[in-house]
Amino acid sequence: MKAKKDLFGMNRRDSGLSPETGEDLFFREWLAAGQPPEQISISAVCNARCLFCSNRMNPFSIKQNMFRDVESVKLQLSLVSASHSGEIYMSDSLPGRISEGEAFLHPHFFDILTLVRERFLTNRIHFTTNASLLDEPFIQKLAPFRPLEINVSLHSTQPKLWAQIFQRPQTLAHIALKSLNLLKKYHIDFTGNIVSLPRICGWDDIENTFAFLAAEGAKSTLLWWPGFSKKTPPELRKKIGCPWEEFQGFVQRMREKFPGYPIVPQPNLSEILKLPVKRIMDFTLRGNLRTFGGAFHQVLWLVSEAAYPDISRMVGRHAKDVSNAHHLFPVKNSSYGGNIRVSGLLMVSDFLAAGEEALRRWPDTDLILIPQTAFDAFYRDLQKTPALKIPELLKRATWLIFENGDYHPLRGRGFVKPESDARKRFEKVIRLFDESIRECNWDAVASLVVSFPVPTSEGILNQDQLRVFLVRSQCHVASGADLERRVFEKLDDRRILCMEDWPTEDPSEPLSRWFIFSKIGSDWKIEMIFLGHGPADQARDPSPLQPRDGHPEMPVVPSL
Numbered sequence: 001m002k003a004k005k006d007l008f009g010m011n012r013r014d015s016g017l018s019p020e021t022g023e024d025l026f027f028r029e030w031l032a033a034g035q036p037p038e039q040i041s042i043s044a045v046c047n048a049r050c051l052f053c054s055n056r057m058n059p060f061s062i063k064q065n066m067f068r069d070v071e072s073v074k075l076q077l078s079l080v081s082a083s084h085s086g087e088i089y090m091s092d093s094l095p096g097r098i099s100e101g102e103a104f105l106h107p108h109f110f111d112i113l114t115l116v117r118e119r120f121l122t123n124r125i126h127f128t129t130n131a132s133l134l135d136e137p138f139i140q141k142l143a144p145f146r147p148l149e150i151n152v153s154l155h156s157t158q159p160k161l162w163a164q165i166f167q168r169p170q171t172l173a174h175i176a177l178k179s180l181n182l183l184k185k186y187h188i189d190f191t192g193n194i195v196s197l198p199r200i201c202g203w204d205d206i207e208n209t210f211a212f213l214a215a216e217g218a219k220s221t222l223l224w225w226p227g228f229s230k231k232t233p234p235e236l237r238k239k240i241g242c243p244w245e246e247f248q249g250f251v252q253r254m255r256e257k258f259p260g261y262p263i264v265p266q267p268n269l270s271e272i273l274k275l276p277v278k279r280i281m282d283f284t285l286r287g288n289l290r291t292f293g294g295a296f297h298q299v300l301w302l303v304s305e306a307a308y309p310d311i312s313r314m315v316g317r318h319a320k321d322v323s324n325a326h327h328l329f330p331v332k333n334s335s336y337g338g339n340i341r342v343s344g345l346l347m348v349s350d351f352l353a354a355g356e357e358a359l360r361r362w363p364d365t366d367l368i369l370i371p372q373t374a375f376d377a378f379y380r381d382l383q384k385t386p387a388l389k390i391p392e393l394l395k396r397a398t399w400l401i402f403e404n405g406d407y408h409p410l411r412g413r414g415f416v417k418p419e420s421d422a423r424k425r426f427e428k429v430i431r432l433f434d435e436s437i438r439e440c441n442w443d444a445v446a447s448l449v450v451s452f453p454v455p456t457s458e459g460i461l462n463q464d465q466l467r468v469f470l471v472r473s474q475c476h477v478a479s480g481a482d483l484e485r486r487v488f489e490k491l492d493d494r495r496i497l498c499m500e501d502w503p504t505e506d507p508s509e510p511l512s513r514w515f516i517f518s519k520i521g522s523d524w525k526i527e528m529i530f531l532g533h534g535p536a537d538q539a540r541d542p543s544p545l546q547p548r549d550g551h552p553e554m555p556v557v558p559s560l
Contacts, residue, residue, distance in 0.1 A: 017069040024072040025063055025098060033094040034377035037084040040076060041093045042068040042112055043101035048130050049167040052195055052240045055099050057229040059335050060383050064099035067106050070115075077119045088120055091128040091151075095376040096344075097384075104133045113145050124149055128193065132172035134179035143186040150183060152176070152218070153193040156201050157209050165197065180216040192221035196242050196250060203250060210254055220262035223251055230337025237338070244339075267342050272307045276405035277314040281322050283407055284367060286489075296367035296397070301328045302354050303371065304343035327365070329358035335383075343371040348385040355394045365396055372400040372408070379410070423488055426498055426517060429524060437470050445470070450518050450525045457530040466529075473531050476511050477502045484510060494519040495527070 017024040026041055033039060044064045046053075055064055093100045104127070106112060116125065128151040142148065155165050159173035166172070183190045192213035196206055213221050225247045226240045251265045285295040303311050308330040315326050331354040333340045335347040351370055359365055370390065372379075379387040379400065391398035391411045399407040429448060436444035446452070446463055453460040458469055485501040495518055502511040511531065518527035 017072060024069050026068040027072045027076055029098055030076060032376040032378060037080045038086050038089055039092055039094055040088060040090050042090055043103045043106050044099040045101045045105050047102055051165055052226050057232045062097055062099050070108050073112050082119060087124045087126055089126045096382050102129060103127050104129060117145055130166060131176035131179040135175055136182055139182045139186050148188050150190040151193050152190050154209060155195050156205055157212050161201050184217050190218055192218040195224040195226050196247055197240055198242055199239055214258055214261055222264045222266055224266045227340055228338040232338060267306055272310045278318045279405040280401055281318055284324060285322060295324045297324050298362055298365045299324060299326045299367045300358055300365045301369045302331050302351055303328060304341055305330045306341040327362050329354055344373045346374040347381045347383060348389050351390050352393055368396045368398045369401050372402045442467050448526050450527045455528045476504050
């Protein structure tokens, strides 16, 4: 892209605006983030060069030194519901392929702010800033757009140290330090943002900065553990490095010294503890095509190094409550290196490397779980490599796990329980089906089938062949036996799968019976019938294309 000079004399690139559609890089990344209504980032230009800035330490290039075009902002605003009542963030950049910047630097900042406020009259609007632009004339002009909340990055209250960290003149430090009082004067809420740099400032100075923010009226303060990558020069790594234990100790001291004051450590490992691990484990017990309706047997969790201790503990706590085995393996972030440990910065290549190593330890793994936080709305990592590569190369069923415990299968399909009131309808069809077989009423049996020939576990059968197949199957059921298990799963809006286990003369080998129902008009009829021997929850299938031990092979059906 062509370099331009902005109003501040900086070289900057434009954002790739399409004049026909109003789309630019900011808009496309908003789409990739899942169109969050609260995110309206407008700047990838910064007036500081923070020592810890990730832009110079990223393992891949990110877009920076560009402002968002006003037309792109208009387009996004037109797509977001005007009834959105939540907060608006104008300094964040998601998923993370565009550099975050100073929104206040935008040459059309107040024009854009006016557009946002016209769309969202009373929503609180958030900005993150180093506060070096927040002199009184600017704040005075900003105040009419309240309610606002300014997140002030302030890593030291000593101008000399401030200048060293931001690599900007000390005169700007004085503007930043005075801005807090001015924000109070004009009734603009603010929060604090501290990157802990004890090798530069010392813990006493960091504590003084924390106390200053609290005393000036900051609603809360974020405390960041400084990260660095393998690209960080060794001398700089020594400067910004901070032992994890020291950081955790400082957070605890601040909580004790400032009881009741909101402190948010980043990374915030307490969020990991909210993951509904038991719910996820229960999902792995549900029927799946590879095990003929049984559970996944060997489940592998690929988790970040940061999450590994807590998730290991939670999975271990519930292991006795599930019938399958769950193994955990930490994923090292080789893409970034350094001390980067969180899941949001893991790449597909990191999961593949960890998965290959873990599968050497647990080769019978039939399901892999990976955190969705590493991927955007199109399930691509920060380098736009699709998560789909993981099941393709590791050759295992793979689920993306969401923070609320939901999952998304990257290949194949998962099952959804049908509504309970519909269950009786299918049970009635099965009951009529079985009664008709016992009474040799083959016309009634035929009326319950979608059409002939019908797919079965013995191939595609005509009406006479189906009768022989069904009579033979009845002989395997123990005399006077009752159904052991019946599970219904919703395949889609027009197909329901029923999975049953019936006892046979040999208790170790129940008869597994599958029906696939298809909706024909307002009626449900049987589209496919599959029978096999062996406990459905213990069947093993290393490949969906190989016959199951003890089970007939399901034919490949495109509609499924």
